[in-house]
Amino acid sequence: MANxxxxxxxxxxxxxxxEAVFEGANIxxxxxxxxxxxxx
Numbered sequence: 645m646a647n648x649x650x651x652x653x654x655x656x657x658x659x660x661x662x663e664a665v666f667e668g669a670n671i672x673x674x675x676x677x678x679x680x681x682x683x684x
């Protein structure tokens with residue numbers, strides 16, 4: 645299952661996503677970049 649997260653992170657700017665985890669059946673991406681959160 646961790647391979648799924650790795651594939652998703654390949655498509656995103658690495659400096660924008662601080663953490664990617666499974667929460668139940670969902671993949672949750674954490675960011676501290678407000679602009680990235682609001683516009684992407």
